[in-house]
Amino acid sequence: MKQNILYSFRVLVLITLCVTEQVFAQAGEETPVPVPVACVRRHIETLASDEFAGRSGASALMAAEYVTDQFEKLKLQPVFAEESFLQVIPGPVDEAGNSTTAGWNVTARWTPAGAQFPNEYLIVAAHHDHLGSRKSGIYYGADDNASGVAMVVEVAKSLIRSDIKLDRSVLFVSFDLEEHLLFGSRWWTAHPPVPLEDIKFVIVADMLGRSLGDLPIDSVFLCGAEHGSGVRKTVSKIPFADTVQPVLLSDDFVGLRSDYGPFRDRKIPFLFASTGQSRDYHTMVDTADKIDFEQVAAISTGLARLIVAIGNQQKAPEWIESPEIDPSEVKAILEICRQIDEHAVEWELTAIQKFFVDQTRSRAERILSQKTITPEDQRWLTRTTQMLLFTVF
Structure with a gap:
């Protein structure tokens, strides 16, 4: 009982701080109001709590309902049949021939007053599901991906409560079943609430508030x-x-990592935001106490500003089929290699892993010394960075 009282008191304090920060942030702002740290913390600690039991199956529905409740408080518009925020994802027919439900996507719409292109949409999305509970314990999924859901909710709040101009509508989406081959986002894009050709840009966030391999990279x-x-x-x-x-990194460098995949497949411009896969990825120690809440709030604020910038462009982004990589992307890979070198002993890297990192670093340095990045260099970087992610982290 004492623990429950203390928990309730802590939540009350966080909610009070959240509201207070939001009120002070609104005064005199011409850009989206900064996302309050206390609000981010409250969402992550709630979704990564014992009560939500790892957000799989029935507890994933709890998470979907939590997001729905946040959208309702913001007076966002439902987009599915019968004025619902929830999209049922059907499961296989059971032995009795009855239909089943595999999961629940959540989507809300906001059309700003005076929008010049109200029927063109930007999307801000994340996934609320995780691995659930097993005999060994709860897979809390604070970084993966309570952090992303917190971003979606707080970006929605920031945009709606800001006195700013925005010329396109925004869909705020929380996908289910990302951990099951992206089935939630695949279902959503196969049964969209708005025409796919009207979706002009998508931001998907997954794993915010930690860092790649827990390296000291504030990126x-x-x-x-x-x-x-x-x-x-x-x-x-x-x-x-x-x-x-x-x-900025090429999406080819990281491979298919999250719910942007079905949009990329349909050639819809997108951005995947992540601080990288921590060393607690898909373990029971991916807990809220390890999240850098200030970092998540700062990223959320930046993404809200990005939505405004793109939403107010006269011409929406158009798909580029075969883009060239930028030297800054090679520099980013080089910096990651340097950080890995510094932590090789701590990580107990094998001789083969060290050799692979050294080779990547050496080739990246050579590419940067050239005047141009050749198609062969680009193919090599793509293969190598993907291998780096799978063999070292």
């Missing part, structure tokens, strides 16, 4: 900007925070 990796015309340039002008450095 958020933004992957896929190269596929949208003008997106790289727009990102370069967006202030995130002094403590968070946005780093």
